[in-house]
Amino acid sequence: MRAVEAGVVAGAPVVRVQQMSVRFPGEPPVVALDRVGLDIAEGEFISLIGPSGCGKTTLLRVIADLEQATSGDVTVNGMSSMQARLSRAYGYVFQAPALFPWRTVLANVTLPLEVQGVPREQARETARIQLERVGLKGFEGKYPWQLSGGMQQRVSIARALGFEPKLLMMDEPFGALDEITRDRLNEQLLRLWERERRTVIFVTHSIPEAVFLSSRIVVMSPRPGRIVEVIESRLPADRTLDVRETPEFIDIAHRVRLALRDAHD
């Protein structure tokens, strides 16, 4: 069992996790994460991948201050995760769209802006722009139940991007969608990242999804949850889904698969 410390990338890291453990009380206590360390630099697209119970979602939730670390240190932009949350440093996309059914698509996207006290007209303008970016122009006045699952999740991404967070955290955002929709959204997400270069932390249990999207892939293993390997990916920036047929892609996917298998032995 070896704990791999991810190499520090040039510049101050956006997210720094050091010797961080999370234990949930019980008999015996569940060790969700065991002395995890990870540095994430600005502009990186990081995927956390691993089987169920490896703590990938817990790691994301600790960074987002939705879960508390039992020990160790987590900083976001040099602040504690709680300070980072209170200064609205990040956008978070959940597994389900979590749209409010009584609000229109536009009003769902303006929600975080309203909470932050952005003037109404400015909030609506920003929301319109974000919806256009995720390809939902013309759906502003619809209610969530009038949209397909994939469109709903795109609304929730537009909502998370509305206040221009430097850091975007996504917890298996496409896990519940069919493969065709998922492919299309993956491509759109990649274009979005290339264009705006926000730092993204993306939780998934799909190897092709992780390899396709990421600049670095963090492979995790369960019992106790820990990072077993960090794999760099240098696929061409303007890649499309066709890249999945190339030897480079297949090679990286193979390394991820090997790391996952080793972790299980």
Add this chain to the structure above:
Amino acid sequence: MTDEAHPRSAFGAPPQGGAASGPAKPVPRRPLGVQQSLGPVLTVLGALGVVWYAAATWLNAPQVIERVLSDRPGWGLADLLPLTWSMERPVLPAPHQIALDMWRSTVDWPLNSPRSLLFHTGVTAASTLLGFVMGTLLGLGLAVAIVHSRTLDRSLFPWIIASQTVPVLAIAPIVIVALGSMGFTGVFPKSVIAMYLCFFPVTVAMVKGLRSPGVMELELMHTYAASASHTFWKLRVPASLPFLFPSLRVGIAAALVGAIVAELPTGAQAGLGARLLTGSYYGNTVQIWSALVMAALLGLVLTGAVAAADKWLTPGGRK
């Protein structure tokens, strides 16, 4: 960890129990087509009429036979039927007698006359509406307090439930006498009884409604660093609206019952309850029945008004 909520499976789930737990599709309201509903309504009405007239004959026949027909040997059913349907003080008045009495007591007298049924209806409606407003405000206040404080949740809820096990008929005179001694008379004491019955369904429904947002919705607000008041107004309150309106319909009907009961035991001079009471003093069964029918009509109008408000105020449900 987080549950594996499936957007597709949440899609099209009924709004009940999870207004905010996913993109719930509102149940489409089927407009009540006049042509569709008229047939069944008339059928039921016709059947009710037949049963009612038969019952009137059955219940009134002994009196008619004893007082009138015993002097006339050789009487038949043709003599009996009209007599049982036109008595001055029948055990059960026939529908047309009630209708006629309602017509006379609403049209023949000015609105401010104590002999006008509409005057009494207005008095009862006033205490019902005031009691409904007070009961709704009390119910909302209690629900908000209970949702925000664990201590209040544990300390208040048993008392709220206990309050509803006390028979309103027993507590109404006490309240009215007590408030009367403090100088409160007229509509207000009756509204207090109406409030007493009205607040309970509102409290129970709103506690459930304000607690209906799921973990994910609450965490979403948490990631926005939303204040408690933002979470309350932008998440809890809208999520509770589907729970509020059904409870208001129950509440306004309960308020009407409370208002009428409050008029019964205290020798009130006005109101449908007073009308019921004077009717029974003088054995004027037709008057009792017309007051009853008027109370039922008032209840229909009040719950209908709440339903209409629901339709206009609930966003997303309108199409």
